[in-house]
Amino acid sequence: MATSASRLGLTVREVPATVEVISAETIREQGYRTVSDVAQGAVGVTAGDNPAEPSAFSMRGFTNSQINILYNGIKIGPQNMTSRIMDTANLEAVEFLKGPASLMSGEGASGGTVNFVTKQPHTGPVQNETFFSYDSLNSFRSYYGSGGSTNVQGLEYRFDVSRSSLNGFADDTGTKTLDVSSQLNYRVSDNLKLWGAIEYREDRSKAYWGVPLVPVAYSGSHATTGIVSGSYVSNYNGSNLGPVTIDDRTFNTNYNVLDNRNVAQEVWLRGGFELKLAPGLILKSQAYGYGAERTWFNNEVEAFNANSNLVDREHFYVAHSQRLVGNITDLTWDTNIAGFDNRLVTTFAASDLDFVRPGAANFPHDLVSLVDPVRGYYGLLTIQQQTARIDNEALSFEDRLKLTRSFALVGGLRVEHIGLDRNSTNVSGLEKAGFPFSKSWTPTTGRIGYTWEAVPGLTFFSQYATGADVSANNIFLLAPTQPLDLTTSRTYETGVKHLFWDNRAEWSFSAYDILRKNVYAAAGGMQLNIAGRQESKGVELAAAVRVTDAMRLWGNIAYVDARYADYDFAGGSFSGNTPPNVPRIVANAGASYRFFTPWPVELGVVERHVGDRYNTDANTVTLNAYTIADVYAFVDIPKSVFSAVEQTRLTFRVRNITDKRYAIWGDPFYPDQVLLGAPRTYEISAAFKW
Template identity: 90%
Template sequence: MSRLHAGLPRSLLLASGVLASFAAIDISTAFAQQAGPREQLPPVEIAPRPDQKRKQARPANRDERVARRAPANRAASPATAPKPGDQPAQTPLNTNVVAESASRLGLTVHEIPATVEVISAETMREQGYRTTSEVAQGAVGVTSGDNPAEPAAFSMRGFTNSQINTLYNGIKIGPQNMTSRIMDTANLEAVEFVKGPASVMSGEGASGGAVNVVTKQPHTGPIRNEAFFSYDSLNSFRSYYGSGGSTNVQGLDYRFDISRSSLNGFADDTGTKTLDVSGQLNYRISDSLKVWGAIEYREDRSKAYWGAPLVPIAFSGSHATTGIVSGTYVASNGSNLGPITIDDRTFNTNYNVLDNRNVAQEVWLRGGFELKLAPDLTLKSQAYAYGAERSWFNNEVEAFNTTTNTVDRSRFYVAHSQRLVGNITDLTWDANIAGFDNRFVTTLSSSYLDFVRPGAFKPLGDSVPLVDFDRGFYGPLTIQQQTARIDNEALSVEDRLKLTRTFALVGGLRVEHIGLDRNSTDPAGLVKAGFPFTKDWAPVTGRLGYTWEAVPGLTFFSQYATGADVSANNIFLLLPTQPLDLTTSRTYETGVKHLFWDSRAEWSFAAYDIQRKNVYAAAGGMALNIAGRQESKGVELAAAVRVTDALRLWGNIAYVDARYADYNFAGGSFSGNTPPNVPRIVANAGAAYRFFTPWPVELGVVGRHVGDRYNTDANTVTMNAYTVADVYAFVDIPKSVFAAVEQTRLTFRVRNLTDKRYAIWGDPFYPDQILLGAPRTYEVSAAFKW
């Protein structure tokens, strides 16, 4: 910890110390609560919850209380009496919800010896999160970017892109930088963020953690319907309808959701259209057996925005901007730009060709059963199949040329045809061992991934003026093909042993086999030198930790965990001549989670130290460098409180010191440099006030600060720190106005209130350009529940 503290800002250490003191002062209050049951918050109106993936926790100790559910990052607000299908009161930071991507033991977030954050559908709706990337912007210490080559990319605890597993209902689709897409949040129940190495749960690729999207699923009870519509000043719209509940067939519950959106970009002729249709049936045959099946179809079609080019300040003159980027840069075409800027004439310029496209179509089929073999023995199994067709057809490079004072462009085409099938089977055993309550889960999983990747790269391209130019067309296309097949089998175990009513040991171990077969042909169809080739890995990863509830509501935790991933983090950048050893990672983490003041306030704190070895890093274009070792140390703090029935406050701050070590190459060294897209400081804060008028009105403001980041490992170009704020107001119209609708909410929202111009993300494979954040926009929406 001394090394960690030495690098932290004094203000952050002071804040941590103040909160630690606050916890000590409040212990007396917690002891007072121990004398009797904890008072619950008033009930709230929320969307129906499914009974499968996000069910309430089964207590590992017979005397434990039943866990309660909650939306994240907010304290519960009072509402009318609960209706069938509604859930009980909620905690401010959502720690009483089960996150199965973090543990298969059925533990709540409060009971897991790690940092896990769950952002619910209710929070997504209230905060106006339209995509999973926007959800990440509100999480503790997480940033994201939708660079078109790898949309829905995340940065967390010093790690980015494929160093973070992206999961669909707990299932890994493939490497993030190959498979992730822009996803609308309408059909989602929650997004889970598991911080730090998490290979025990999600397997290879989770050095920095995992992000899991959870779809809405059936609930048992009366049918509930919901719908919403929104429109904004960029002519974007979103629409959604969902329905779920019990059918007339005894034991049969259903869920159906459909959403359509057209999110227009601020740059000319850019935007993304999405369609998502999903459904699931749960059938409880008996008290001991339930079967289920689900299907989902998703598509997205984009006119892609690839960013604004870095240009010399000397060239831009009066059009040079400050506060967006700074530093010096040598472009990929060899031009030394010197001090760089973003030219204000390029804010809305689209450098893509006119016939560009970025398209994906995805289909999911899932089904399984849950069988209670004995009172303390449960078997669950899920089989799944996934298919995806993706295509990129763009100009992707925008490199300023100081000789011609033009922008050099390069075309790129690639397509994916992906097939994935697999099975996950769990056996859960509740037992009493020598007087200690114990829960044991063993999981057997296997999957087969087949990937075909036709592609073409045209590095010559063309050149256009910085402004006022003919965008042109892609031109002739010559294709070559790459293939990859990945077999994966894993056996994992988890165990929770309660040594006392308040102290538990939690551990896990995963033994995994990964088999890769690759081939590559040239445009003539001839196999390239060194291909085909085969490589196998057998990583063993695990975690061991404890939780100690010192007094009711105040839990201390620590853990040691390990992870592993394929070193190049992209199955199609692995060459037969490269060292193909696994990257390994480990973390030490400790912290505290505290729910107090009659469940009106909650805060959490965590400190961690992560090290990752045998790292490969992007070097621009399609090249990789061996980066040796990556180290990351940091702290995270989150808090939320319902001060009064009307006033809610929440906020979080994260500090990370992430650096490379042993990153040496011919001609230089990047040792000591910070990985791309990793800010030292990320902070969020918000407040909401509700006026209890006949038509209740709530006003809210949310602010976000992101520190300086770099766009490449060289750390010569800085994407400057920025602070943005959103404001919103909504009115809840009583049922008496619309008799058939139980809840109606009209919302007005202003995003980026101050119209701040800032850099939101940089793609190290395309370092000549920077993705800019959206300017100020206005949005109106209407939501209904009945």
């Protein structure tokens, strides 16, 4: 099941939408170290860990905060404000729900929803697991997890702790993470279950902000091909760079100041109950509290100046102090209507978010050389402060009516209230013009669709769904003088899901048409433009087959045509242009073969292709298409070798085996620079279960 796709307790095949669940087992086998790695393996999804907005995704033509990010089904705020680099070790699964999905996760889900699910307690004997890994960049990861039933009747536990230090390929860059999570489930009786969970996460980075676009004419013999192409006029300094390239002398260059830091600490508290009130009537409720402290203290702009042949740098500081409390309560009612099975879930959710954002009031600037720059220090910092408070209440209904054993109608409606209060003061503590201000919205969104299992294992589906989000979905960039209307979206989708050959093979297909209105788009200099409409049409195809007990094959391909419309402004128009970081084609393919020797060995290869993308709405610079491949081999050591260990696996993995140089992401807020993908690396790991 995917809880982010439906509250009805349906399987993925019973939901009238495209849903993909990447399990902990797949995460482990494919070597996904961070949630961005997981996204890269999903159908039609790309990701970039731009440090201003880490763990940002592109899906079905939409990016960043147009995609809701949930943690165990809870939204903590817009992605571009709250997401962090996250290790996968403590996760049970990552769920992808494609297309507008405000019925399930509220405002902000125009492109879809990504839900991170932490590992849960299970009933049965205690199971323990641990792993260690090390790679050629001197990165390491370690993890320990344990869970199962205790000696107390009805009490189950889960505890996980992971620690990682992932070094970057650029000089003096990398991220350290710590994640501790635990949960207790207590079955008081057959009718009542209580549970509580706590989690602490921490990440500390020396951030990599990418490399500047450079004139081909300046780089000369050091100009590269196949990474970027096109011509560019600097958004930062206005100089005309002409045709641009990535200078090969900058592949490993870090332009950040020496005293840079990018830090976050997060704490989760969750608890609730599940009560069977009567046959077919179940009440579930959970209360939660979340707190976060985040800090960015970096050089964030790296803009080549064609007039001086130096790199303009601009430093920026911002911090967050965030507090969130809320409750989600579900009442599930199974009944029979005129002979038809029916399930209705009524959900009430409420939350209160307080956000304090001290930020830079000055932006120290300097010039450094393109090659071997003097990194220097941040310099003088003056601070101003902004605050925001968002209260949210929602009442939703989701229903499934089975008209026959194989045909079901699935739909729902959500009525939501969103209240925003904002204030902004200068360095002297005086309120700025237009502040404070307040605004509220009451969007109504929903979904209606069907599923039809034409023959066992073959299910057709279609849906119409809507979504809404606060304009720009950035509570601190939206000015009081800008229109404060809701952005709305809708989708039409149809497809098929097929499981056959004794569950050895499966495939799925979907086609969709999404329209989003009153769109705000990111522009250089932390500005927002009104982009009118965004249209996205595409198809997705995925298949997997176990050819023999030893051989597996899998692959997927996604095509999307995403365009702006009514995107006009003084001096021009971007109508017809493609949004940033949206490739038309994304494809993955993989194969593995297992040798059933006394020590079983499996060999595998995974290939990924990402098409051309743009780094800004202007579409003048292309991040060129790339294809990369990873290979791996693991050996399972029999229990007879280590009698106290049930399972032992040693793995060797080569990432980006061809050492391809490519641009993985571009931040439209910082269009003078792009982020490069990691070069070839080698990794060894050992995992144990007992």
